[in-house]
Amino acid sequence: MNIKKVGIFLVISSFLLISNGASAAEDNSRYFVKTNSTFWKKSFNARHVFSGGFTADLTDFQLKLTKVFNIEIEPVRRLSILEPKGKSALRPVPTESVPWGVKAIYDDKNLLKSSGGAEATVAVLDTGIVKHPDLKNRIKDCKDFSSPARALVEGKCDDKNGHGTHVAGIIASDGGDDGKGIFGVAPETSLYAYKVCSNTGTCWADDVAAAIRTAADSGANIINLSLGSDAQSLLISDAVAYAVEKGVLVVAAAGNDGPYQGSIDFPAQDANVIAVGAIDSLFIVPDWSSRGANETTVSYVVEEKDIEFAAPGVNVESTWKDGGYVTLSGTSMSAPHVSGLAAKLWQKDSLTPSLSTRELLQKFASDILPLGDDDMSGFGLPQL
Ligand SMILES: [Ca+2]
Ligand SMILES: [Ca+2]
Ligand SMILES: [Ca+2]
DSSP states (O other): OOHHHHHHHHHHHHHHHHHGGGOOOOTTOEEEEOOOOHHHHHHTTOSOEETTEEEEEOOHHHHHHHHHTTOOEEEOOEEEEOOOSOBOOOBSSOSOSSOHHHHHHHTOTTOOOOOOOTTOEEEEEESOOOOOTTTTTTEEEEEEOOOSSOSOEETOOOOSSSHHHHHHHHHHOBOOTTSOSOBOSOTTOEEEEEEOSOTTSEEEHHHHHHHHHHHHHTTOSEEEEOEEBSSOOHHHHHHHHHHHHTTOEEEEEOOSOTTSTTOOOBTTTSTTSEEEEEEOTTSOOOTTSOOOSGGGSOTTSOOTTOOOEEEEOSSEEEEOTTSSEEEEOSHHHHHHHHHHHHHHHOOTTSSSHHHHHHHHHHHTEEOOSSSSSBTTTBTOEEOO
């Protein structure tokens, strides 16, 4: 550091102490700061520390400092919950106790009650989960990674959006204490409710990455990501690789950007992540379900940008934030059908439970037209 820089440094050091608390999470204000310096972590009020640096919400003044001191930064990407394609009115009681999608997964049109999932824990990284009567006994942990003020708030995961509650209900709703509610795919499974998206449905990549790592470190077996974006985030790719290495199965919605080839969202396009597209009750893939690159890659081998499965994603009824039920469409609804089935089939006695479970899902997949491994539905619909 030269004399001039030391001078500036001394002036700003005192100023930083004043300006520190004012760094609010405004649009595009979050950066990955590529230094491990304790001084800068403190000065910039580091949010999450990763290898090679930390993230922080930077004010204009702090941004100028990074230039003065030649500290490399890059903007942190934002993802979002996948915008539902249509939503019904709120109902106080469900239309059906076992929705069509759960029946399709069980391959049983007359199913009266679902079961299973007790061997697995599913982390739902979303807008939170409310203590809906059909979910309150399933939620075993609750954390908020989305607060602008604090990187992690324990015991808080309230869902003012509704999306996370809907996704969680598809996986694990258990009919409630009176059994008159709705049933998800795996009603005995445990849920970690990790709020990573704001109430409007936007999710910072560093918060998602931190939650993926926390889920893996806390014993989650499956992570459901009904969120995405068009561009890759290395923070998330690294976190997914870390979780997969620890034996976690990561499932993500393919996206609602179809019907164009390769319209699959990130992180679903990651080969480590199970990408799930949508089908309707006639087992037809809707136009809006994102497409993979399967037809240009090796058939029945999951590579980057491949769709792996298709699952119910049109007119799916599930739990909602106000304690009732709504019907939504989107690949956000498809991914949790596969996460729920993975929980139900969880191969806990295998040496590699997540790999064995993924292989079983592939083995159990029924082809969806067109024939074979295709851009829309990959291996097909996994069914019992
Ligand atoms: Ca994938
Ligand atoms: Ca392939
Ligand atoms: Ca097919």
